[in-house]
Amino acid sequence: MFRKVLIANRGEIALRINRACQELGVATVAIFSEADRQSLHVRHADEAFCVGPGPVARSYLNIPNIISAALISGADAIHPGYGFLAENARFAEICGDHGLRFIGPKPAVIAMMGDKATARRVMAEAGVAITPGSGIVDTIEDARVEIEKVGYPVLLKASAGGGGKGMREVHAPEDLERAFTTARAEAEASFNDGRLYVEKLIIKPRHIEVQLLGDEQGNLVHLGERDCSIQKPSHQKLIEESPAFGLPRHVRDRLYDMALSAGRAVGYTNAGTLEFLVSGEQIYFMEMNTRIQVEHPVTEMVYGVDLVKEQIRISAGESLNFTQDDLHPVGHAIEVRVNAEDPANNFAPAAGSLTRVEFPGGPGVRVDTHMFSGAQIPPYYDSMIAKIIVQARTRDAAIARMERALAETRIEGVKTTIDFARDVLRDPNFIAGGVGVEYLATSFLPNWTAPSETADV
Amino acid sequence: MRSSDLIRVSVRETDLEIELRRHPRPVASQPAASGDSGEGGSPEASYEIVAADQVGIVRFTRPTAAEGVVLETDREIAYVEALGIRNPVRSKGAGRIASVFVTDGQAVEYGQPLFALDRGA
Numbered sequence: 001m002f003r004k005v006l007i008a009n010r011g012e013i014a015l016r017i018n019r020a021c022q023e024l025g026v027a028t029v030a031i032f033s034e035a036d037r038q039s040l041h042v043r044h045a046d047e048a049f050c051v052g053p054g055p056v057a058r059s060y061l062n063i064p065n066i067i068s069a070a071l072i073s074g075a076d077a078i079h080p081g082y083g084f085l086a087e088n089a090r091f092a093e094i095c096g097d098h099g100l101r102f103i104g105p106k107p108a109v110i111a112m113m114g115d116k117a118t119a120r121r122v123m124a125e126a127g128v129a130i131t132p133g134s135g136i137v138d139t140i141e142d143a144r145v146e147i148e149k150v151g152y153p154v155l156l157k158a159s160a161g162g163g164g165k166g167m168r169e170v171h172a173p174e175d176l177e178r179a180f181t182t183a184r185a186e187a188e189a190s191f192n193d194g195r196l197y198v199e200k201l202i203i204k205p206r207h208i209e210v211q212l213l214g215d216e217q218g219n220l221v222h223l224g225e226r227d228c229s230i231q232k233p234s235h236q237k238l239i240e241e242s243p244a245f246g247l248p249r250h251v252r253d254r255l256y257d258m259a260l261s262a263g264r265a266v267g268y269t270n271a272g273t274l275e276f277l278v279s280g281e282q283i284y285f286m287e288m289n290t291r292i293q294v295e296h297p298v299t300e301m302v303y304g305v306d307l308v309k310e311q312i313r314i315s316a317g318e319s320l321n322f323t324q325d326d327l328h329p330v331g332h333a334i335e336v337r338v339n340a341e342d343p344a345n346n347f348a349p350a351a352g353s354l355t356r357v358e359f360p361g362g363p364g365v366r367v368d369t370h371m372f373s374g375a376q377i378p379p380y381y382d383s384m385i386a387k388i389i390v391q392a393r394t395r396d397a398a399i400a401r402m403e404r405a406l407a408e409t410r411i412e413g414v415k416t417t418i419d420f421a422r423d424v425l426r427d428p429n430f431i432a433g434g435v436g437v438e439y440l441a442t443s444f445l446p447n448w449t450a451p452s453e454t455a456d457v
Numbered sequence: 458m459r460s461s462d463l464i465r466v467s468v469r470e471t472d473l474e475i476e477l478r479r480h481p482r483p484v485a486s487q488p489a490a491s492g493d494s495g496e497g498g499s500p501e502a503s504y505e506i507v508a509a510d511q512v513g514i515v516r517f518t519r520p521t522a523a524e525g526v527v528l529e530t531d532r533e534i535a536y537v538e539a540l541g542i543r544n545p546v547r548s549k550g551a552g553r554i555a556s557v558f559v560t561d562g563q564a565v566e567y568g569q570p571l572f573a574l575d576r577g578a
Contacts, residue, residue, distance in 0.1 A: 034567075034568060049512050049566040050566040050567045050568050050569070051512055051566070051567050052567050053568075059567075064511070064512075064539060064540055065511060065512040065539070066512075068511065068512040068513050068539040068540055069512045069566070071540070072513065072514060072564045073564075098540075
């Protein structure tokens with residue numbers, strides 16, 4: 001096992017990794033920006049280094065300062081968390097060059113899955129169903145030819161893309177030129193790579209993803225699925241569950257089989273997630289995330305496996321101490337992301353100071369957060385301030401437990417998504433289960449009105 | 458000493474050693490323009506903090522810039538060694554070294570104060 005791990009992240013995930021290390025008896029090194037000096041992840045670590053000013057390019061993405069902090073503190077390994085450098089194959093390579101273990105898959109696998117067009121080709125070769133679509137289309141005419149093969153509507157997507165950037169829906173031939181031009185310009189601006197490809201637009205699919213865990217001895221298991229269909233209009237996930245409610249047995253089994261064969265095909269190691277769109281019986285591979293995900297706790301709650309500890313053990317060369325047959329999910333888990341955002345104002349992020357913070361407790365409730373009364377939310381980082389996770393015997397009981405947990409939660413000083421999430425939990429279509437990724441934006445939000453300020457005293 | 462002036466308190470248990478360091482005032486932001494020292498300026502000396510831009514190991518450049526040393530002109534007073542690269546720390550002009558906050562060979566982080574320079578000297 002490692003003696004010391006540097007955690008190259010901030011916020012709740014840095015704390016989450018710190019906790020896993022402490023329970024494994026591994027010393028920790030935090031990094032922080034000048035804007036995060038008072039943050040909880042700094043306080044809980046054994047050592048901490050300021051690596052730069054607030055803006056991420058100069059701090060949490062400052063590879064020389066991060067590697068230098070790892071070397072002078074005598075760390076053996078770096079855990080990247082999610083976001084920032086987590087899927088940066090070059091960073092993983094640089095770690096290796098300096099004798100540091102990168103806690104994640106091999107750099108070549110990160111690079112392969114990071115390029116979406118390559119990932120689609122590799123997955124198709126591994127027998128994974130991919131959305132009908134094309135390779136790279138260089139011109140509008142190429143795109144037109146490819147679109148005619150799969151039929152409208154389609155998505156134009158950036159090969160280097162992610163987070164909805166460089167992506168446009170095209171519903172009719174006359175929309176193509178404008179969509180192509182704007183998607184390319186956005187992809188160039190965001191990723192310095194304007195390459196686009198075509199993908200069939202699947203109507204009202206669910207977002208269902210499968211968790212994989214593989215060791216360096218060749219053992220690979222899945223830890224079931226997560227349904228992340230409740231997404232903001234920007235496609236960011238807001239509520240996640242495990243298992244996916246009402247998914248037919250044979251569809252679920254096919255998802256697991258595809259995920260495992262995909263993982264085997266690329267020799268996948270460490271924790272990773274295959275994201276699929278599921279529409280009725282149809283399954284389409286979307287992308288693979290080669291890191292721990294924000295919503296990993298719902299899987300941990302139903303499987304009783306600490307995914308972050310497993311990541312660290314695997315990178316330290318240990319083999320999995322369980323097999324697929326040992327893994328049995330229990331009950332149902334739900335996660336609500338609490339964001340410092342105003343749902344009534346297009347989820348505009350809010351920075352500021354938290355005057356009062358009270359989190360829930362009691363049976364079956366877990367809170368992953370770096371917030372406390374008096375904490376500052378700097379303007380530089382993402383707006384997620386907490387994840388509230390519950391587990392119960394059934395989905396209905398989990399929903400009731402989450403409602404109770406959110407009712408106990410008090411966050412004052414900034415606007416949050418808590419009341420919005422409570423309204424979603426009370427929505428008959430959410431309760432019935434199985435809504436698609438478009439549901440929140442196109443059906444729920446247009447009929448939702450923010451609770452009045454005075455009612456919320 | 459005002460409590461807000463404190464920038465370091467270190468207490469070592471064996472052979473009990475207590476070290477207090479006071480922040481030089483006024484801090485950093487306004488180095489005194491040369492030549493204005495006589496013209497009704499602040500009675501206090503004007504200090505400028507030289508901080509580390511890299512995470513690394515600080516090494517003093519000879520002749521060693523100890524407290525009280527007067528620098529006639531801009532020169533390298535130390536460097537921060539990071540990933541085998543020597544990142545110079547320069548005085549950026551003349552001045553007297555009013556304080557040295559680090560020891561030779563110490564690990565430093567981004568923004569860590571290394572020296573206080575008295576530009577009015």
